[in-house]
Amino acid sequence: xxxxxxxxxxxxxxxxxxxxxxxxxxxLASGYMLQVTNTDEFCVTCHVMKPFRVAWKKETHGGANxxxxxxxxxxxxxxxxxxxxxxxxxxxxxxxxxxxxxxIDPYTYxxxxxxxxxREFTYDNACRKCHVNLEPxxxxxxxxxxxxxxxxxxxxxxxxxxxEHVGHKNMVTxxxxxxxxxxxxxxKK
Amino acid sequence: xxxxxxxxxxxxxxxxxTLMLAGPAxxxxxxxxxxxxxxxxxxxxxxxxxxxxxxxxxSQKTPGIxxxxxxxxxxxxxxxxxxxxxxxxxxxxxxxxxxxxxxxIYTSPMVSSKTCSKCHPREVExxxxxxxxxxxxxxxxxxxxxxxxxxxHEGGTHLGIEKGSGPNRAASASGCQMCHGxxxxxxxxxxxxxxxxxxxxxxxxxxxxxxxCTVCHTRHQFAVSExxxxxxxxxxxxxxxxxxIEIYEESKHGQIYNAHSEKWNFEAAPDTWEPGDYDAPTCxxxxxxxIGELTTTHNxxxxxxxxxxxxxxxxxxxxxxxxxxxDKKMRMVCKNCHSxxxxxxxxxxxxxxxxxxxxxxxxxxxxxxxxKEKNLLGDNPWKDGYQELxxxxxxxxxxxxxHGAAMNGPDYAHWHGFFxxxxxxxxxxxxxxxxxxxxxxxxLSHVMSTAPD
Numbered sequence: 001x002x003x004x005x006x007x008x009x010x011x012x013x014x015x016x017x018x019x020x021x022x023x024x025x026x027x028l029a030s031g032y033m034l035q036v037t038n039t040d041e042f043c044v045t046c047h048v049m050k051p052f053r054v055a056w057k058k059e060t061h062g063g064a065n066x067x068x069x070x071x072x073x074x075x076x077x078x079x080x081x082x083x084x085x086x087x088x089x090x091x092x093x094x095x096x097x098x099x100x101x102x103x104i105d106p107y108t109y110x111x112x113x114x115x116x117x118x119r120e121f122t123y124d125n126a127c128r129k130c131h132v133n134l135e136p137x138x139x140x141x142x143x144x145x146x147x148x149x150x151x152x153x154x155x156x157x158x159x160x161x162x163x164e165h166v167g168h169k170n171m172v173t174x175x176x177x178x179x180x181x182x183x184x185x186x187x188k189k
Numbered sequence: 190x191x192x193x194x195x196x197x198x199x200x201x202x203x204x205x206x207t208l209m210l211a212g213p214a215x216x217x218x219x220x221x222x223x224x225x226x227x228x229x230x231x232x233x234x235x236x237x238x239x240x241x242x243x244x245x246x247x248s249q250k251t252p253g254i255x256x257x258x259x260x261x262x263x264x265x266x267x268x269x270x271x272x273x274x275x276x277x278x279x280x281x282x283x284x285x286x287x288x289x290x291x292x293x294i295y296t297s298p299m300v301s302s303k304t305c306s307k308c309h310p311r312e313v314e315x316x317x318x319x320x321x322x323x324x325x326x327x328x329x330x331x332x333x334x335x336x337x338x339x340x341x342h343e344g345g346t347h348l349g350i351e352k353g354s355g356p357n358r359a360a361s362a363s364g365c366q367m368c369h370g371x372x373x374x375x376x377x378x379x380x381x382x383x384x385x386x387x388x389x390x391x392x393x394x395x396x397x398x399x400x401x402c403t404v405c406h407t408r409h410q411f412a413v414s415e416x417x418x419x420x421x422x423x424x425x426x427x428x429x430x431x432x433x434i435e436i437y438e439e440s441k442h443g444q445i446y447n448a449h450s451e452k453w454n455f456e457a458a459p460d461t462w463e464p465g466d467y468d469a470p471t472c473x474x475x476x477x478x479x480i481g482e483l484t485t486t487h488n489x490x491x492x493x494x495x496x497x498x499x500x501x502x503x504x505x506x507x508x509x510x511x512x513x514x515x516d517k518k519m520r521m522v523c524k525n526c527h528s529x530x531x532x533x534x535x536x537x538x539x540x541x542x543x544x545x546x547x548x549x550x551x552x553x554x555x556x557x558x559x560x561k562e563k564n565l566l567g568d569n570p571w572k573d574g575y576q577e578l579x580x581x582x583x584x585x586x587x588x589x590x591x592h593g594a595a596m597n598g599p600d601y602a603h604w605h606g607f608f609x610x611x612x613x614x615x616x617x618x619x620x621x622x623x624x625x626x627x628x629x630x631x632x633l634s635h636v637m638s639t640a641p642d
Contacts, residue, residue, distance in 0.1 A: 116397070140235065141266040142308040149310050156314060162307045165277050172279045 029087060037094070038074045046097065048106045051178035055168035064169070071130065076167055079123040093121070107179050112172045118160045122167070127159040230255060235267040239294060243270035246288045254409050261410035268308070273300050281395040284379040299373060299381055301392070302400035313400070315487035320509065322400045325391025326370040329361065339365055342571055358384045366392075368425040370401060389425065414455035417462070419446065422472045430585050431498070432605070436598030437472065445469035459485045464525050474522070481525045483518060492518040494536075495543050497591040500583040501550050502543045535597075542594035542602070546587050549614055553579050556621045565624040567634075574634040575620045578613050581636075586610045 027033060036042060040056070043049050053073075056062035061071040078093065079085050134147040150157055168174070230248035232241055247270060248255040258264050276283050276297045283295035302322075306313035316322060328335040340352060343360035350357050361371070362384045370392030374385045386392070390404040404425075405416045415421055423434035437443040446469055454466040460479030467474065476492055479485040486492075490510035495502045504512035516536070523532040557579060560566050567573030570580070590606030593599065616635075624630060 140268075142268050142272065146308045146310055155310055157310050162310070165279070170277060170279045 028091075034087075034090070037090075038072060040073050043073045046101050048101060048104075051174040052168060052171065054178070055171040055174040059165070059167060059169040061167050062169075071167075075129070076123070076126050077121050079125055080129045081125045111175045115164075115171070118164070119158050122158075122160045124159050131159075228252075230259070236269060237271070239275075240269045240271035243274075243288065250288070258409040261412060263409070263411055273304050274298070282375070282379065282381075299386065299394055300403070301394040301396075301398040302402050303394075303396070303398035305402045312487045313402075315491075316400055316402070319488040319490050321390045321489055323391065323393075324508065325368075325389060326366075326372070326393055326399075327391070329365055329369050329371045330393070335365075338571075355384065413459070417455050417471055417473045417478065418450075419443070419471050426472075429589075431588055431592065432598075432601055433472070433592060433596065436593055436596045436601045439600055440597040442469045442471075442597070446471060470522075470526075475519070480522055483521055491515060492522060494519065495539065495591075495595075497543070497588065497595060500587075501554075502547055502591060539595050542591055545607070546591055546610070549610055550583060550587065553582055553614065553617060556617065560621065560624060563625070563628075565628075565630055567630055572634055574631065574636050575617055575624075577634060577636040578617045578620070582610060582613045582617070586613055 040053055044053050053062075056073075058064055061076070063070040074090070079089050134151060135144050139147075146162065149155055165171070228248070229245055232244050236244065244255065258269070263269070274296045276295055278293070278295045280295065280297065282297040282299055284297060285292075285294070286296050289296060302313045302316060329339070339361035340346060340357055343364075344350060344352075344357040346352050346357065365371075366385065366388045368389040370389035371385050372393045373381050373388070373395055375395055376382045381387075388401065390401055391399065392401045393399050403411070405421045406412070407415060407421075419434060419437055426433035427435065438447070446467075449468060450471075453468070454462075457463075457466050462474075462478055463480060474480060476489050477486055483492075488510070490505060492515050493505055493510055494512045494516035496505050496509055496512075505515060506512060520532055520536065523535065527535075557566070557575070560575065566576065570576035586606060586609035589601045590603075590610055593602030593606050620631065
């Protein structure tokens with residue numbers, strides 16, 4: 001009897017594990033979860049993200065525009081080529097952010113220095129999802145000049161190389177202000 | 190009624206004061222042969238309110254700048270003060286000029302290649318790969334021997350001048366960095382300090398950007414016609430150690446330029462400026478401009494085979510370019526005007542010149558190593574005859590010989606070049622023999638001048 005029970009559980013174990021993993025994976029990758037975690041509110045559940053949100057709110061892409069449009073964090077910081085690319089990058093970025101959040105000390109971390117790597121976490125195909133026409137009516141000569149060079153496609157240029165500050169207004173100042181506050185406010189226990 | 194009189198009185202007073210003050214200023218200006226009238230430009234075409242305000246204020250505050258700008262292509266394209274000088278409040282270079290003080294607009298007097306790349310990304314990308322960028326300022330910031338030359342020897346710490354003081358930095362600030370560029374340092378008001386700015390082509394800026402386009406495309410006209418003339422290069426490429434402009438002047442190319450260039454067309458669009466617009470090349474034609482099948486490049490090493498600058502000439506590789514490809518491209522340039530016989534003969538001559546110079550240099554290195562082994566080299570290379578001469582062998586006479594051959598300047602290839610190379614070398618040999626024979630360094634350096642010229 002005991003033997004058969006053991007056999008039974010042994011047989012079930014791999015199946016159960018796979019099942020659990022699949023279930024977790026499915027839930028995480030479900031439309032609902034994607035939606036829930038695609039908002040700026042979700043992003044600032046990590047306290048270190050708060051100043052970035054404050055700076056974003058003050059910039060054109062965060063709603064400081066006459067049309068009231070808002071580009072969410074994920075609209076710029078995740079790729080928008082295809083669904084697989086999007087989910088893969090989301091899973092990787094999300095996991096990485098959680099781990100980094102536990103490792104780094106936000107008070108001493110070189111946030112401004114990190115901006116130099118903005119190419120790695122800001123995607124051209126994300127920008128291009130909204131900015132379909134790069135030579136719109138009324139664009140100034142200088143913009144047309146630059147965008148034509150970009151559209152030819154033989155330059156090592158990404159949107160964020162030239163458009164450095166379109167996502168967050170005075171980001172470094174906001175970060176410094178935030179982390180200079182008392183640790184309680186900044187969420188440091 | 191009272192109000193009207195009051196207004197008239199105030200207006201009258203302002204007019205009188207303006208005339209009274211403007212009169213002497215204008216008279217003084219006219220005496221100098223300039224009549225820069227103090228007038229305020231009013232612009233409407235295609236500018237934001239903020240950009241308009243800059244132009245209108247600066248047309249009075251710095252009329253020379255605005256006059257220059259309005260006559261250039263930037264003015265035509267409605268690219269103005271605001272586009273290049275306004276920075277994020279967050280920028281390490283953010284400060285405020287008088288006109289925007291108290292507003293939320295921040296400016297910087299410093300404009301690096303990064304700003305230019307917003308509209309000219311291709312040009313800046315090429316430029317950043319060239320030795321005009323990081324390579325130009327490297328000696329000042331990363332090479333201890335060079336730093337010792339600037340601050341210890343030239344800057345007079347051996348006289349007791351304090352290291353880092355104004356006088357100590359004067360030699361490099363007025364000399365070296367004007368061409369090479371250095372790391373810009375900021376004063377308390379976030380404005381650049383004099384000892385580090387303005388600077389040369391390889392200037393490194395507080396925001397991490399590198400390079401100054403306005404060295405060749407001078408402010409505030411940024412004329413392509415200017416950058417295409419040899420004078421644009423000549424402000425750095427001249428003098429005893431790299432007399433490119435002097436070589437050009439005496440070359441057939443320079444002769445024709447001086448004879449005919451007032452009839453040439455310097456205004457054609459990039460890549461369309463071809464033989465016919467000119468009938469001899471300027472520096473830009475061979476090294477940068479689109480010609481025949483070649484397209485314009487801002488990487489000045491793109492068409493070079495040899496490194497003729499450093500102590501031993503090697504075929505360019507790594508950060509200094511690709512010499513094999515460079516040679517092919519330069520030959521493509523020549524063939525727009527010259528037969529392949531002429532081109533090949535010229536290129537072979539350069540190869541032979543390099544081989545000859547390298548033979549001198551290798552022998553000099555060999556002798557130096559022997560002296561070093563036997564402890565027969567002075568500690569201060571600038572007081573040690575052998576090492577001083579070795580520097581001139583490479584840095585002055587040897588470069589002149591190589592550059593003279595490369596660009597057809599016979600006087601530089603010969604009299605200022607190999608004629609001095611061999612004499613310097615003989616003197617080095619004599620010192621070498623003397624030291625080996627006596628086992629000691631001669632008491633006085635016999636190199637009493639700054640260089641054989």
